[in-house]
Structures are given as C-alpha cells and as structure tokens.
Amino acid sequence: MKTIRILVTGGTFDKEYDELTGRLFFRDTHLPDMLARGRCRLAVAIETVMMVDSLELDDHGRGRIVERARGCEESAIVVTHGTDTMVQTGRVLAGAALEGKTIVLTGAMVPYAFGSSDGLFNLGSALSFVQVLPPGVYVAMNGQHFPWNAVRKNTATGFFESVDPI
Amino acid sequence: MKTIRILVTGGTFDKEYDELTGRLFFRDTHLPDMLARGRCRLAVAIETVMMVDSLELDDHGRGRIVERARGCEESAIVVTHGTDTMVQTGRVLAGAALEGKTIVLTGAMVPYAFGSSDGLFNLGSALSFVQVLPPGVYVAMNGQHFPWNAVRKNTATGFFESVDPI
C-alpha cells in the first residue's frame, strides 16, 4: 500500500474552544483522532506544517507548504487547510510544478471538536480522491473534487462551486 | 453534475438505540442527516431498499438490491450495507453484469447515531470513489477501496483486508 502524506496546516478543522477565554484556538491536530474514528487503515504519514487560520497565511507560509509537498517522498498528498484561502494555496502548489504528485486540499466549515463537523466526511473524501485522481492539484469539499483553478468558495453560502477554469 | 444513486439497505450505519428495550433497531435512514452534516453538495437520489441487518439478507433480498441497481438510471451507485455480508452482495451485484455502472458498497462498524461512528468517514469515502472509479463493483471501507472479489472482512479485527482475487 502506497503511503499518503497528510500535511496539516490548521484551519477550522483543528480549531478548539478555549473555555476560559471563550475563543477558538489551535492546540494539536485532531487528525490522528479522526483517522481512528474513521477506522482508517491507509498508510499515512501525518506532518504538522503549521497551525493557522488560513486568513493569516502569507507567501512565506505557502512557501513552506510547497517545500514540504516537494520534499516528501510520497506522491499522494492531502493538505488540511482553512477554507478561506484554500484556492490560493492550490494556485501556489500548482505553480510549483510538482511532477507526478496528486495533491488534494480539504478542510471543514465546523471544527471537528464541536461534534457536528463536516470534517470527518471531508477527510474520508479527500483521502479517497487522492488515491485515484491523476497528478494535479485539487480541492475536495462538499463531497466533490475540483481542479484548483476551477473552483471558488462562495462566501455567502460556505459551499465550494465550479467556476470556469482560470 | 451526474446524479449518484444511494441504495440504503440498513446495516450498522442506520441502527438506533431503543431506550425502552435497550435493543438496537432500525427506524429511518440517517443518510439525509449525514449528507447535511457533511455539507454534501452532490446530486444524490436516496432510495431505501430495505432496512435489515446484513446477516439476515438472503438471496431474495440481494435480488431486490440488484433489481434496483439495474433499474435506476444512474451509473454511479453507492450501496449502504451491513459489513458482515457486504462481500456476498458484491458478488451478486457483479454477477448481474450491470454494464457501465460503478457500484460502491460501504457501511459502518458503529451506528451513526452513537456519535463515535466511522459512518461519516466511510460515506465521504464511498461517494468520492464512486465518482472516479471505472465501472465495476467495489467495497469502500477503512479509507480503502477493494474490488468485490479481492476483499474480506476480518471478523477478529473488524477491518477489511485485501485477499487474492477469487
């Protein structure tokens, strides 16, 4: 079985509730818990690149994600990412021309820790798409997959939708 | 967007706890709730074929599943199914030679209603595989997909594993 690299970058996926301040914050990634709940038996290598809200991601941060995607030996890569700038990171990853690699970005609209999250569904979806899609950079959200350059997040609805390729 | 047919047959996926008797039972399928939680935006047609524990499925029951898979106009079909006899149903579906149809069987080891279920992960996975795999009959469990004739449920561990094709 081919190992899948999971690059964790934070996003709503991994946010938690701080009961003392009433704010959302990051601690450790929930990916291992999520994979255990999903009874996942894939060979995965989880790597936390950063833990940030994707609105705070800048060129430097995206550079680090590209670097890790290029540096890892796996050709199947899932990137967990905040939804707000998932497409921007997709563009940067595509621009890096990582030959032979299938990269799927996914995230969540509701934190996994809150019980009612879409995260587990999206993770199951992203891990499945990454095994069967040809090399390229994709976004997997709402049960669908999109090429990075033919999708946008509709900020009014929170759903991802197809657009004409850039 | 191509519509995906979801054939519901019951299984652990859909079991609930009867607080009066302390027994597990079936009421309605949780599929619509699960798709809502997953914020799924696929075009799906959900059809409840039966609500049974897959240990109780016989040839007649499997015949009804085949009939519905043949009769529906969709070429992408997800069958939610108890895990114990998922492979047997896969064999019958494969034997029916439904040309041009991609059929993915999936299920859960823990009822969705119990909070800690693998069901949402598996559903995300099955709905993703069914969009991209070539025609054939598959089992999607534990984040993996298997041809129906190269998989078994390991009843000691509860995990599905590859075997030499029949």
Place this chain on the structure above:
Amino acid sequence: MKTIRILVTGGTFDKEYDELTGRLFFRDTHLPDMLARGRCRLAVAIETVMMVDSLELDDHGRGRIVERARGCEESAIVVTHGTDTMVQTGRVLAGAALEGKTIVLTGAMVPYAFGSSDGLFNLGSALSFVQVLPPGVYVAMNGQHFPWNAVRKNTATGFFESVDPI
C-alpha cells in the same frame, strides 16, 4: 408538581458556531433540547429574557431579570446566565428582596452545541437544587451550590469557589 420558571439570559450555555464567519453567536436557546435530552419531566416554564454574553450585561439588563423574577408566579426560578458576571446578577437579585423565592443561577463553560459541554450536568444540578433549597439566591456550578454572596469565579481555572460571605 410545582412549576419551575427558567429565565434564559444567554451566556456560553446557548452560544453556537457560525460556520460562515467562524464566530460564536446566539440564536434560540437550547433549553428545550437539553430538557428533552435529560428526559426531564418537571413542569417548567421557559422564558427567554435576553440572549447576551454576560460581560455585556448592564444595570438595565439586570433590572429586566429582576423584574421577570419578581413578576412570575413561580417560587422556584433557575436563571441560565454567562459565568463571568453571574455573581453580580446574584447580588442584584438578592438586593431585590424577592420574598419566598428560591433562585438558582447556572451556566456553562462550554457551549451545549459543542458536544463536550458541562451544560447538561449543570442544568440537572440547578433544577435539582432549586426544588429543595430554602428561599434565597444561589449559584449552582461544578456540582456545588453557593449562596450568591459567598462565591466567586476563579478566572484562572474557570471553577467557582467559596469565599467568605460579603
């Protein structure tokens, strides 16, 4: 059975996650859901006085709570309230000298909607104390009950603790 008045004022108890903005907000109270989950069979009259973070409560707001506590015919009253200024509201309620009424303030450190909330435990506790404590104003948190004038929230730990009566 004596009816218990539940005055809802908001607080963490009732906060929800807005998946579009990533912020916490108020919509409707979760009290009916919580009572249903607790399989509560008490006679209760639920009244939403306001839905605010208790840090935003001012004299005017506290006046409205007092007014409702005085105006209702029940002599057993539970007030759901943000934890930050629960004691201040207790002081105002005590100052209003509502003869013959047992008033219990309670709240939560984690929103009920987040699954891992202390809210259901606290609600069970407050509804129990209010049935058996003599008239007066109390805070019920962490499984304990305190006279309003002998308790403070330890903001470093988030726990309520006894202090010498004012």
Place this chain on the structure above:
Amino acid sequence: MKTIRILVTGGTFDKEYDELTGRLFFRDTHLPDMLARGRCRLAVAIETVMMVDSLELDDHGRGRIVERARGCEESAIVVTHGTDTMVQTGRVLAGAALEGKTIVLTGAMVPYAFGSSDGLFNLGSALSFVQVLPPGVYVAMNGQHFPWNAVRKNTATGFFESVDPI
C-alpha cells in the same frame, strides 16, 4: 467539603457498543469522564461494586451494594444503577436501616457513550439532591426525586412516576 461516595453498579449508564459483535457490553465505568465533562469539583470517592444490567441483579448482588453503603464512611451516597430494578434496590437499601445516610439512586435510559444520553443530566441531579436531602433512600430520575417507596418506572414510557407510598 463533605465527600460523596459514588457506588457504581453498571446499568445503561455505563454500557458501550462492541463494534465487533454489535452488542452492548460493560467495560470500565464512565463516571470519571462524566464528572470531568461536568467540570465537577465535588469531593467524590468512586467505587465500582459491580458492572451489571440491573435485570441480572439478585439478592446477593443487592446485598453487596448494601454492604458497601453501610461500610463506607460517607453519609452522602449516589448509586448508579440500571433503571429496571432501581426501585427494588431502593427497597433493600431502605430495609437495611442505614441511619444518617442519604442515598440517591440514579441511572440513564441511553448509554453515556452514545452521545445523546440523559446520563449527564441525571448525574448532575443526583449529586445535587444527595447534598441537600435528609437521610433516606431516594430515586433521582427525569429531574425529579422520589422516596424509594413512592415511585415506579413506567415501562411503557421509560419515565419514573409517583405512586402512593407502599
């Protein structure tokens, strides 16, 4: 603060789902988890007397519960118990004439592990009643408390209701 003894006897409270057999079973008690979720700060001493479905409790088993209630030094005792024979155990405890002890039996209709349980509400309720009720044997369910000899479980509804004292 006076320590409260919690005698664990099993019941639906503590049942779990065995994902391999699809059956409910007992492992360890969830009491510590429940107290942590409730952010409980009471001094408690948890003791697992047995882990059984209360339909399987016989005179010998009830004798062991009485023995532990008599033997412990605490005068406030909560007994977690299956709902089906809670009243019978109450009768035996009352017959043992444990002078000066307040004993509250409680339980759940839905296992705590299933997410939608009434257990946390009932535990908050029982721990509150036990602190303020006079010595005697009580059942705390559905937000109410009943003397052991004036209550029955309505097996058609699953709710506890008052009856004329025996």
